[in-house]
Each structure stands twice: as structure tokens, then as C-alpha cells.
Amino acid sequence: MGTTAYADNRRATVAQGLGGAYERMLSVAVAALHEREPERLWPLMASALPGLCGGETLIYKLDDWSESKGTVGMSPGVAAAFDRRGDEALGLLRAGYPFAHHYAADDDRTPVTARRAAGRAWQSSPTARLIADTMGVDHVLGLPLSRSAAPVTGCLVYRSGSDFTDDHVRLAQRLQPLLAAVDQQRQLLERWRATAVTPREPPEAGALTPRETTVLLLLTDALTAAAIGRRLGISSRTVHKHVENIYRKLGTRDRISTVLRAQQLGLVATPGGLPDHAPSG
Structure with a gap:
């Protein structure tokens, strides 16, 4: 040959x-x-x-x-x-x-x-x-x-x-x-586990997927879709798709109401890491 x-x-x-x-x-x-x-x-x-x-x-x-x-x-x-x-x-x-x-x-x-x-x-x-x-x-x-x-x-x-x-x-x-994305997912899921409280009621349209949960966590950090995409190694278009699914499942229409709703459900921690119903003082 x-x-x-x-x-x-x-x-x-x-x-x-x-x-x-x-x-x-x-x-x-x-x-x-x-x-x-x-x-x-x-x-x-x-x-x-x-x-x-x-x-x-x-x-x-x-x-x-x-x-x-x-x-x-x-x-x-x-x-x-x-x-x-x-x-x-x-x-x-x-x-x-x-x-x-x-x-x-x-x-x-x-x-x-x-x-x-x-x-x-x-x-x-x-x-x-x-x-x-x-x-x-x-x-x-x-x-x-x-x-x-x-x-x-x-x-x-x-x-x-x-x-x-x-x-x-x-x-x-x-x-x-791929390894970097998997480890990013691991860290975000660990953060979610550490900060979330027990949900008092389930989301209306079904539970969030693990990737939707990580996007939700980053939404609470006030990151833009482009910044979330860079953090997770996905496109802004894909981020918007995840956000749309989160809105649909939580029954919300914008970022602020979504974060508040997620806090009410115990999906993310409220500011200061306390549940929103925790007594003050």
C-alpha cells in the first residue's frame, strides 16, 4: 500500500x-x-x-x-x-x-x-x-x-x-x-441542595429538570441569558428555552416574579439563606 x-x-x-x-x-x-x-x-x-x-x-x-x-x-x-x-x-x-x-x-x-x-x-x-x-x-x-x-x-x-x-x-x-460542564452542574446542584428548603407545594406543571434548576439558580444571581449561557457552556437561545419552561412550570411571566415564586415554593433560598416564612429577630 x-x-x-x-x-x-x-x-x-x-x-x-x-x-x-x-x-x-x-x-x-x-x-x-x-x-x-x-x-x-x-x-x-x-x-x-x-x-x-x-x-x-x-x-x-x-x-x-x-x-x-x-x-x-x-x-x-x-x-x-x-x-x-x-x-x-x-x-x-x-x-x-x-x-x-x-x-x-x-x-x-x-x-x-x-x-x-x-x-x-x-x-x-x-x-x-x-x-x-x-x-x-x-x-x-x-x-x-x-x-x-x-x-x-x-x-x-x-x-x-x-x-x-x-x-x-x-x-x-x-x-x-464536557467535564467542565458536568462539574459546573455538580456544583450548582450541590448549591441548590444546600440552600433550598422543603417545598410547601409542587410546581403546577411538573417538577423542574436538573438543567432548569441550575438556570433558575443563576437567574436568582441576576445574570443575563448570555452570562448564564457562558457559565453553563450553552447558547443564549437554549437559556431562553429553559427560562420559558421555568415560567410555564411556575406559572410566572418575568424574572422577578419567577424568583419570588421559586422562593415561595422553597426551590431557592430567600435573601440571607432563610426561608421566606422564617420569623425575624
């Missing part, structure tokens, strides 16, 4: 693979937007993401990459393996070698493999030996949230055998906006 024909076949194979990956990404996004429980969002990502970018398993870190603290999420089998090895092994995993140091150097959040970040030092590192012994894998791909600051938050995707390819890394980079 000639060089040109090989290159054409290679591009066709990659394009076909990307098309299937994008379809799966869309399915994951739809599932995430319909999830009402914030603690279920990242486990959903953990089950779907490895296969999208050439991995076998995934560990996610939501708030800190340090040896002493930070939320570390992993599959039950992996968690059990680390439990058996004790706190020292988990601390080594939390340290995030070599990604914590790599991403601390600047604001670049491009996905990178451990081998490329650490060079030859990766293979002989304690972290590489730990994951080989505990998880049976050899390679790691760092996939941080694209806008995360220090400490970096995001995912570590693992595989055995050969390292992640350039195509895997490029696909991981395209997954970053």
Missing part, C-alpha cells in the same frame, strides 16, 4: 473512531443533564470516560492534589485494592505525580501522559510501581478541568500495555468542555 493510500486509510479510521466517540460523549452529556443527584455525576463520568480516550479505568480528584487531603473517587474494585495497601499508598496516589508539578508550572491545562510529563523518570517512579502492583496498569493520562486553578482538579485515566496515543490525547482535550 502506498504512503498516500495508507494516510487516507488512517484518516478515515481516525474519523470513524472520533464519530463513535462523539456519539458516546453526547449520550454521556444527556445522561448527566438528567441526573438530579450531584454525587452521582462523577461516578457516571468515571464509568464512561476511560473507554472514550483509550483507558481502562479512571480516578477523579475534585478539590485538591495533595498527599494529606482531597476527594478521590474511584471504582469499587480499585478502591478496595488501595484500602488493602493502606494510607501510604493512597497518599502517593493523591500526590498526583507527575501531574501536580507539571500543571503547577503554568496555566496550560492540555492533557498529557505521565511518560511525556516525567520522561524516563516515570517508569522507575514509586507511583508507576504502585499502580502496576495495585491496578495492573502502566500508563496514566492527566485530564484536568480546562479552567481549574491550583490545586488542579480533574481525572487520571489509566491503561496497560502501550502508552496513550496522540489521538487519545487529542480526544481527551475535546472531552474537557
Whole structure:
């Protein structure tokens, strides 16, 4: 086969693979937007993401990459393996070698493999030996949230055998906006759970969807449709559609009456974080 024909076949194979990956990404996004429980969002990502970018398993870190603290999420089998090895092994995993140091150097959040970040030092590192012994894998791909600051938050995707390819890394980079949107949804749902009081009566036309709930929360912050769209990674037109649905379900016609109605129903907190019927003084 000639060089040109090989290159054409290679591009066709990659394009076909990307098309299937994008379809799966869309399915994951739809599932995430319909999830009402914030603690279920990242486990959903953990089950779907490895296969999208050439991995076998995934560990996610939501708030800190340090040896002493930070939320570390992993599959039950992996968690059990680390439990058996004790706190020292988990601390080594939390340290995030070599990604914590790599991403601390600047604001670049491009996905990178451990081998490329650490060079030859990766293979002989304690972290590489730990994951080989505990998880049976050899390679790691760092996939941080694209806008995360220090400490970096995001995912570590693992595989055995050969390292992640350039195509895997490029696909991981395209997954970053989806991860950012899912984590934004998680934070907004957690905020809603923390501030909402028990509804005294249900909305007339049915419950709000999780995405409508997040839009409602941002409406209470007096954000414009364009600002809400930027925050959630959707178009202003889509925001307006969500707002129309909220108006219909709450029986309101404008932003102010919608916020007041939502406060009356206990869907959002009243100013000061107290229910509107709480006694003063």
C-alpha cells in the first residue's frame, strides 16, 4: 500500500473512531443533564470516560492534589485494592505525580501522559510501581478541568500495555468542555441542595429538570441569558428555552416574579439563606 493510500486509510479510521466517540460523549452529556443527584455525576463520568480516550479505568480528584487531603473517587474494585495497601499508598496516589508539578508550572491545562510529563523518570517512579502492583496498569493520562486553578482538579485515566496515543490525547482535550460542564452542574446542584428548603407545594406543571434548576439558580444571581449561557457552556437561545419552561412550570411571566415564586415554593433560598416564612429577630 502506498504512503498516500495508507494516510487516507488512517484518516478515515481516525474519523470513524472520533464519530463513535462523539456519539458516546453526547449520550454521556444527556445522561448527566438528567441526573438530579450531584454525587452521582462523577461516578457516571468515571464509568464512561476511560473507554472514550483509550483507558481502562479512571480516578477523579475534585478539590485538591495533595498527599494529606482531597476527594478521590474511584471504582469499587480499585478502591478496595488501595484500602488493602493502606494510607501510604493512597497518599502517593493523591500526590498526583507527575501531574501536580507539571500543571503547577503554568496555566496550560492540555492533557498529557505521565511518560511525556516525567520522561524516563516515570517508569522507575514509586507511583508507576504502585499502580502496576495495585491496578495492573502502566500508563496514566492527566485530564484536568480546562479552567481549574491550583490545586488542579480533574481525572487520571489509566491503561496497560502501550502508552496513550496522540489521538487519545487529542480526544481527551475535546472531552474537557464536557467535564467542565458536568462539574459546573455538580456544583450548582450541590448549591441548590444546600440552600433550598422543603417545598410547601409542587410546581403546577411538573417538577423542574436538573438543567432548569441550575438556570433558575443563576437567574436568582441576576445574570443575563448570555452570562448564564457562558457559565453553563450553552447558547443564549437554549437559556431562553429553559427560562420559558421555568415560567410555564411556575406559572410566572418575568424574572422577578419567577424568583419570588421559586422562593415561595422553597426551590431557592430567600435573601440571607432563610426561608421566606422564617420569623425575624
